[in-house]
Structure formats: C-alpha cells, structure tokens
Amino acid sequence: MLQFKKIGRRGFIKYAAAGAVAAAASAYYTKGSWGPYIGDMSWSTGSGPTTRLEDLYLASNIQARDTDALIIVDMQNDFMPSGALGVKEGDEMIAPMNKLAERFHRPGNLIIMTQDWHPPGHLSFASSHGKKPFDPYESEGIGPVLWPDHCVQGTPGAEFHPDVQAKYAKVIVRKGYHPTVDSYSTFIENDKKTHTGLAGYLKELGKKRIFLCGLALDYCVYYSAMDGRDLGFEAVVVIDLTKAIDSPPGHLSNALSNMIEKGVQFTRSENIMT
Numbered sequence: 001m002l003q004f005k006k007i008g009r010r011g012f013i014k015y016a017a018a019g020a021v022a023a024a025a026s027a028y029y030t031k032g033s034w035g036p037y038i039g040d041m042s043w044s045t046g047s048g049p050t051t052r053l054e055d056l057y058l059a060s061n062i063q064a065r066d067t068d069a070l071i072i073v074d075m076q077n078d079f080m081p082s083g084a085l086g087v088k089e090g091d092e093m094i095a096p097m098n099k100l101a102e103r104f105h106r107p108g109n110l111i112i113m114t115q116d117w118h119p120p121g122h123l124s125f126a127s128s129h130g131k132k133p134f135d136p137y138e139s140e141g142i143g144p145v146l147w148p149d150h151c152v153q154g155t156p157g158a159e160f161h162p163d164v165q166a167k168y169a170k171v172i173v174r175k176g177y178h179p180t181v182d183s184y185s186t187f188i189e190n191d192k193k194t195h196t197g198l199a200g201y202l203k204e205l206g207k208k209r210i211f212l213c214g215l216a217l218d219y220c221v222y223y224s225a226m227d228g229r230d231l232g233f234e235a236v237v238v239i240d241l242t243k244a245i246d247s248p249p250g251h252l253s254n255a256l257s258n259m260i261e262k263g264v265q266f267t268r269s270e271n272i273m274t
C-alpha cells in the first residue's frame with residue numbers, strides 16, 4: 001500500500017551523474033545552498049539512498065504563473081509543537097508562509113488549504129488498536145505507524161493555527177474522514193483509488209504546477225507531491241515552509257529520495273517570484 005521503494009544503487013548512480021552535470025553546469029553550485037538558475041530545474045539532485053534535506057538541489061528564480069496553485073497542507077493546531085501529533089518547529093514557518101500566501105494571492109492565482117479531518121475512533125489512531133502512538137502498524141489504508149488521536153472533526157485541534165492566514169484559500173480540502181482509510185495525500189486516499197476531487201478541480205482551472213508547503217513534509221506533503229506528479233502536475237516543495245515527522249526513523253530520507261526520483265522539485269519561498 002505505501003511506497004517504501006528504496007532507490008537502490010542504480011538510483012544513486014543516476015543522482016550522482018545528475019550532480020556531476022550540475023557541477024559542470026555552474027561553478028557556483030554548492031551543496032545545501034541555493035543553486036544557480038538552471039532553466040527547467042528538472043534535475044534536482046540527492047545523495048542517493050540516504051537523502052538529507054541539506055542534499056536537495058534548490059531551484060532558484062521560479063516565476064509564478066497563473067497556471068500555478070499553492071497548496072498549504074494541514075497547518076492545524078494538532079500538528080503544532082504542543083499539539084496532539086506535534087511536529088517539531090511546525091509553527092516556525094507560519095510567518096514566512098503567510099508572506100508567501102500574501103504575495104501569491106492575486107488574480108489568476110489559486111491557494112488551496114488542506115485539513116486533516118478524522119472521525120473519532122479513526123483506524124489510524126493507536127487508541128483504536130489498544131496500541132501506543134508511533135507503534136508500527138500496517139494494513140490496507142493505514143500505516144506504517146499508528147498516530148495519537150489527532151485532528152478529530154470539529155475539535156480545536158483540527159482548527160487551523162490561529163496565526164495561519166486562511167483568508168486567501170479558495171478551497172479547503174478535508175481528508176481522512178473515512179473511518180478505516182487514512183489519506184495522507186490531498187489527491188487520493190491511502191486506498192490508492194478514492195479521489196478527493198482536487199486534481200479535477202485544478203485541471204478544470206488550467207493549473208499545471210503545484211507548490212506545496214505545510215505539514216508534514218514526509219507524510220501529507222510527500223504523498224501529495226507524489227500523487228500530484230502521477231496526476232500530471234509539476235510539483236515544487238517549498239522546503240523552508242515545511243517540517244517532517246520522521247517516524248519511523250528514516251521515513252523522511254526515503255520520502256526525499258522518492259520525491260527526487262519522481263521529478264518533484266524543491267525551492268525556498270524567497271525564490272518564488274510573484
């Protein structure tokens with residue numbers, strides 16, 4: 001059900017080769033810093049099987065177009081550091097995220113927000129299995145770990161953090177409300193077949209590229225980016241506006257490798273020209 005494909009040696013060689021091309025293309029490229037402008041940005045590089053955040057190639061000078069959508073993922077109280085499923089530093093990027101939304105919001109541009117929205121007793125909750133949060137668990141539509149009870153429909157934990165600027169969102173996609181199926185992706189639930197309708201909405205509006213930010217980098221942002229690519233969108237993760245859970249350990253590294261392999265691009269919010 002979940003994608004845990006290791007990129008393996010061939011993938012590593014591919015990225016190493018891409019890195020060599022990057023080095024040849026510009027003398028200014030240094031690992032972990034902003035990259036030079038490289039046209040179509042299609043060759044973000046990673047370091048192979050254990051990709052780290054510092055290894056990502058960050059595209060520069062991305063001009064926002066009216067065929068773009070900004071997707072702000074799950075900036076809810078329960079994912080904030082003191083929340084039920086707190087993500088470390090998950091509140092630190094609220095101010096720059098608001099700034100990006102402010103700049104991005106103009107006629108033709110589209111901002112979507114997502115909200116994790118579980119019924120009480122959701123099957124992704126450890127409490128539903130008599131287990132502890134973050135215990136490994138995998139079944140159809142659930143896993144690879146169980147979560148603390150979080151983002152229960154209508155509770156304060158499910159609300160957006162009060163400082164998050166939600167007024168620009170044209171659509172709020174709620175996901176994870178099927179009692180026995182989780183939905184990390186904002187496009188397709190974890191059963192891999194139930195669509196949320198967002199892809200159709202974006203396509204009907206002529207959107208071709210999505211910028212993703214929010215929580216969590218290695219779950220809802222990750223699966224949304226992967227599905228976005230599969231559904232035909234360019235996907236750019238705004239890396240300074242997202243934080244990871246990294247459970248089980250290594251999940252983030254695996255997610256980064258898989259996103260690179262899928263052609264997901266990475267940038268920083270300052271690098272998006274609006």
Ligand code: VGL
Binds near residue numbers: 147217221
């Ligand atoms: C998420 C775990 C469980 C997320 C949601 O928003 O990334 N992660 N539910």
Ligand code: ZN
Binds near residue numbers: 117118147150151176
């Ligand atoms: Zn959830």
